[in-house]
Amino acid sequence: MSTIQEEIRRRRTFAIISHPDAGKTTLTEKLLLYGGAISMAGAVKGKKSARHAVSDWMEIEKQRGISVTSSVMQFEYQGACINILDTPGHQDFSEDTYRTLMAADAAIMVIDASKGVENQTRKLFKVCVMRHIPIFTFINKMDREARNPFDLLEQIERELGIKTYAVNWPIGCGKEFRGVFDLETRHILSFEATGGAHTVSKTEVSPDDPSLADLIGKQNHAQLAEDIELLDGASEDFNLNAIQAGELSPVFFGSALTNFGVEPFLKRFLELTPPPLPRLANGTEVSPFDDAFSAFVFKIQANMNKAHRDRVTFLRICSGKFERDMEVYHVQGNKKMRLSQPQMMMAENREIVDEAYAGDIIGVFDPGLFSIGDTICAANRKVCFEGIPTFAPEHFARVRHKDTMKRKQFVKGVMQIAQEGAIQIFHEPDMGMEEVIVGVVGVLQFEVFEHRMRTEYNVEIIREPLSYQYIRWIGGDVEHPTHLTISSDTKVVQDFKDQYLLLFTSEWNIRWALERNEGLELLDFSKN
Numbered sequence: 001m002s003t004i005q006e007e008i009r010r011r012r013t014f015a016i017i018s019h020p021d022a023g024k025t026t027l028t029e030k031l032l033l034y035g036g037a038i039s040m041a042g043a044v045k046g047k048k049s050a051r052h053a054v055s056d057w058m059e060i061e062k063q064r065g066i067s068v069t070s071s072v073m074q075f076e077y078q079g080a081c082i083n084i085l086d087t088p089g090h091q092d093f094s095e096d097t098y099r100t101l102m103a104a105d106a107a108i109m110v111i112d113a114s115k116g117v118e119n120q121t122r123k124l125f126k127v128c129v130m131r132h133i134p135i136f137t138f139i140n141k142m143d144r145e146a147r148n149p150f151d152l153l154e155q156i157e158r159e160l161g162i163k164t165y166a167v168n169w170p171i172g173c174g175k176e177f178r179g180v181f182d183l184e185t186r187h188i189l190s191f192e193a194t195g196g197a198h199t200v201s202k203t204e205v206s207p208d209d210p211s212l213a214d215l216i217g218k219q220n221h222a223q224l225a226e227d228i229e230l231l232d233g234a235s236e237d238f239n240l241n242a243i244q245a246g247e248l249s250p251v252f253f254g255s256a257l258t259n260f261g262v263e264p265f266l267k268r269f270l271e272l273t274p275p276p277l278p279r280l281a282n283g284t285e286v287s288p289f290d291d292a293f294s295a296f297v298f299k300i301q302a303n304m305n306k307a308h309r310d311r312v313t314f315l316r317i318c319s320g321k322f323e324r325d326m327e328v329y330h331v332q333g334n335k336k337m338r339l340s341q342p343q344m345m346m347a348e349n350r351e352i353v354d355e356a357y358a359g360d361i362i363g364v365f366d367p368g369l370f371s372i373g374d375t376i377c378a379a380n381r382k383v384c385f386e387g388i389p390t391f392a393p394e395h396f397a398r399v400r401h402k403d404t405m406k407r408k409q410f411v412k413g414v415m416q417i418a419q420e421g422a423i424q425i426f427h428e429p430d431m432g433m434e435e436v437i438v439g440v441v442g443v444l445q446f447e448v449f450e451h452r453m454r455t456e457y458n459v460e461i462i463r464e465p466l467s468y469q470y471i472r473w474i475g476g477d478v479e480h481p482t483h484l485t486i487s488s489d490t491k492v493v494q495d496f497k498d499q500y501l502l503l504f505t506s507e508w509n510i511r512w513a514l515e516r517n518e519g520l521e522l523l524d525f526s527k528n
């Protein structure tokens with residue numbers, strides 16, 4: 001096996017998805033600690049500011065209040081080269097969060113044990129399902145009061161439509177949390193809390209050890225025996241193919257904050273998660289092990305350094321090896337070029353990369369050549385990857401320029417910001433660019449947009465919020481999209497590829513339109 005192939009085989013590229021506050025940042029940091037990528041042991045459960053300093057790296061963007069970043073952190077662990085893609089949540093939630101999942105080969109879903117499946121997780125989960133990538137579940141915060149573990153699994157299966165395979169099982173929760181029973185090795189990993197401090201004891205005991213009742217308490221002991229019996233009889237069997245096809249989710253219980261169950265999780269995850277996956281280009285699969293370099297653009301971060309008015313384009317390498325200064329071909333621009341200052345993010349640092357492999361993410365400086373979904377490949381081996389879908393925004397505003405003299409800058413700004421994928425723009429059929437409808441996935445994007453129009457394009461805009469909540473691309477057999485039977489508060493618009501869409505104020509109106517228009521299909525993403 002060549003070293004290129006070895007390098008690719010040891011790569012794992014995944015994203016962590018969760019609803020805000022479930023513990024994504026805490027888990028990410030614990031993983032980074034194992035990999036030695038950060039050295040903040042003990043300080044992880046620190047002030048919010050300290051935590052953010054580690055995983056929200058675009059601190060300057062943050063101060064400007066417009067952090068929309070999602071990047072990658074790379075670290076090594078036991079021979080594996082791990083790329084964790086950050087999926088912005090909280091107020092940073094944006095279309096980037098969805099797009100990041102297009103660059104991942106697996107996802108870890110963090111669930112708060114007291115809350116179960118929450119809204120944002122549901123949305124992100126849908127994108128993972130669309131791609132059939134493996135999804136691992138980490139049920140977090142077992143050191144707090146938690147819901148019944150059987151109920152949690154049942155909810156995941158019912159609401160998300162994925163089967164579950166428990167790798168370990170919790171013994172108690174909250175103050176009574178005593179550890180987990182590993183259903184594969186049939187050992188108990190015990191957890192001890194002393195006063196305010198938590199210590200993780202690595203004692204591995206077998207469930208029939210006579211000292212077990214003393215260790216975990218009589219009641220927990222009895223409960224565990226009952227649970228194991230139930231699980232042995234009723235749970236799904238291990239099936240690696242189903243896991244890797246995203247049909248069966250391995251479930252782990254633990255507590256990221258107290259570092260309980262994180263390392264066993266990481267180890268098992270690395271065994272079960274696949275190396276870089278093949279991607280479709282021109283209808284055929286490109287193997288990551290193909291020697292020729294290829295990559296696609298999944299994210300564009302504008303004006304990282306205001307002084308230079310530059311932007312950084314993030315590429316997911318799909319095959320082969322990238323070498324600094326190599327000549328590449330930009331398919332959509334039909335141009336040969338060298339990528340400028342290729343860099344990689346290593347926790348909080350950015351470093352120029354000399355080489356990178358399939359599975360890795362690199363950022364390159366970009367004067368405005370690239371768009372989301374573009375392919376960049378070796379000059380001698382031309383491929384074109386299928387584009388990245390456009391995901392339905394959820395917030396809409398009508399936008400126009402305040403000063404008619406600024407029309408040109410307005411059009412330029414709106415078009416460029418939309419091309420980067422920070423906003424989506426629509427217009428009413430047969431309307432020009434005097435007024436556009438801007439759609440965003442997270443409301444913060446409106447402020448980012450307004451701020452950028454003012455500071456980068458010198459245009460003040462008038463933004464009028466619209467009450468639409470849903471947008472759907474029109475699919476199916478529809479001859480005249482403007483002649484559909486729709487309710488009075490539903491609007492027909494077009495995107496700038498002239499595709500027709502419908503804007504709805506409620507789900508009820510979506511159903512209404514579907515019922516009254518035979519053959520109509522409504523899609524919440526558009527395949528580009």
Ligand code: G4P
Nearest residue numbers: 018020021022023024025026046047048141255256257258
């Ligand atoms: P997020 O990135 O998914 O939004 O979640 P984050 O890791 O920021 O965690 C949200 C809150 O939950 C944090 O508390 C964090 O300390 C806490 N947390 C994470 N994992 C666990 C766990 O396993 N057990 C317990 N008990 N708490 C956990 P916070 O009060 O919001 O922040 P801080 O003031 O503690 O920094």
